[in-house]
Amino acid sequence: MTQGEERYGDRLYSHQDPGEADRLGALAGVFDPYSFERLRPIVRPGFRSCDVGAGLGTVAQWLMSTSGAETAVVDIDLRNLGGRGFREFQADITDPAFAPGQYDLVHARFVLMHLREREAVLRRMAQWVRPGGWLVVSDAWDLGPATSSCAAYRETAAVASELGARTIGSDFNAGRRYPRPMVDLGFSQVGFAVDVPVLEGGGTLARFWMSTANAARPALVNELGSRTVDEALAYLADPATHDLGIGMVTMWGRRA
Numbered sequence: 001m002t003q004g005e006e007r008y009g010d011r012l013y014s015h016q017d018p019g020e021a022d023r024l025g026a027l028a029g030v031f032d033p034y035s036f037e038r039l040r041p042i043v044r045p046g047f048r049s050c051d052v053g054a055g056l057g058t059v060a061q062w063l064m065s066t067s068g069a070e071t072a073v074v075d076i077d078l079r080n081l082g083g084r085g086f087r088e089f090q091a092d093i094t095d096p097a098f099a100p101g102q103y104d105l106v107h108a109r110f111v112l113m114h115l116r117e118r119e120a121v122l123r124r125m126a127q128w129v130r131p132g133g134w135l136v137v138s139d140a141w142d143l144g145p146a147t148s149s150c151a152a153y154r155e156t157a158a159v160a161s162e163l164g165a166r167t168i169g170s171d172f173n174a175g176r177r178y179p180r181p182m183v184d185l186g187f188s189q190v191g192f193a194v195d196v197p198v199l200e201g202g203g204t205l206a207r208f209w210m211s212t213a214n215a216a217r218p219a220l221v222n223e224l225g226s227r228t229v230d231e232a233l234a235y236l237a238d239p240a241t242h243d244l245g246i247g248m249v250t251m252w253g254r255r256a
C-alpha cells in the first residue's frame with residue numbers, strides 16, 4: 001500500500017484492532033449527549049433516518065427509538081451494527097455508485113473528516129435527503145489539544161493528527177469550515193453549534209485519547225520519543241488533569 005492509497009480502517013483505526021470498539025465507545029460516550037441535543041429538535045415520530053459511518057450504532061439506536069421508524073446504517077464494517085433491526089448497508093461511501101435511497105434525516109459524525117473525498121461525499125449525501133428533509137453533519141475542530149499548556153499532550157495530539165493526515169487523509173480541523181458547505185448545497189434553516197468537552201484525567205474522553213495514542217504508538221514514538229508519549233499518557237491518566245478535548249462542530253440544514 002503506497003502513501004495516498006491507505007484509507008480509514010485499512011490499518012489505522014481498523015475495526016479488527018482489539019481496542020477499536022473501546023475507542024469508539026469512549027468517543028460515543030463523550031459526544032452522544034451533544035449529538036442528541038442537536039438532533040432532538042429535528043427528529044419527528046416517523047422520520048426515516050440514515051446514519052452514515054455509524055460505528056457502534058449508538059446514534060442510530062437513539063434515532064430509531066426516538067422516531068420509531070426505519071433507520072439505516074452505512075459503514076465499511078458492520079460487525080457492531082448487524083442484527084439490531086437497522087437497515088444495513090455495508091458500503092464504501094466514497095464509491096460514487098453507492099446510493100442508499102432517500103431519508104427524512106441523514107446524519108454523519110466524525111466520518112467526513114477522515115475521507116480525502118469529503119466534499120464529493122457530502123454532495124452525494126445531500127442527495128440522500130428527501131426534499132424537505134434534514135442533513136446533520138459533525139466533525140472535529142482542534143480547539144483543545146492544540147492550545148493545551150501541557151506540552152506532551154499538545155505535541156502528541158499534533159503528531160497524531162499529522163499522522164492521520166499523512167496516512168489516510170484525515171483533517172482534524174475539517175469542522176472549522178462549517179457551516180458554509182451546507183449553504184453552498186442550497187440548504188435552508190442552516191444551523192451550527194460547537195461543543196468542546198472537558199477532558200478529565202482518567203475520564204471517558206481521556207480514555208479515547210489514550211486508545212488513539214496507543215493505536216498509533218509506534219509512529220508516535222518514532223517521531224516524538226517514548227518519553228514524550230508516555231508523559232502525555234500519564235497526563236491523560238492523572239485525576240488532577242482538567243483540560244479540553246477536541247471540539248465537535250455540528251452543522252445542519254433542510255433540503256429545499
Ligand SMILES: C[S@@+](CC[C@H](N)C(=O)[O-])C[C@H]1O[C@@H](n2cnc3c(N)ncnc32)[C@H](O)[C@@H]1O
Nearest residue numbers: 008028053054055075076091092093094109110
Ligand atoms: C471515527 S468513527 C465514527 C463512528 C460514529 N459515527 C460515531 O461518531 O460514534 C468513523 C466511522 O466511519 C466508518 N467509515 C470510515 N470510512 C468509511 C467509508 N469510506 N465508507 C463507509 N464507512 C466509513 C468507520 O468504519 C467508522 O465506523
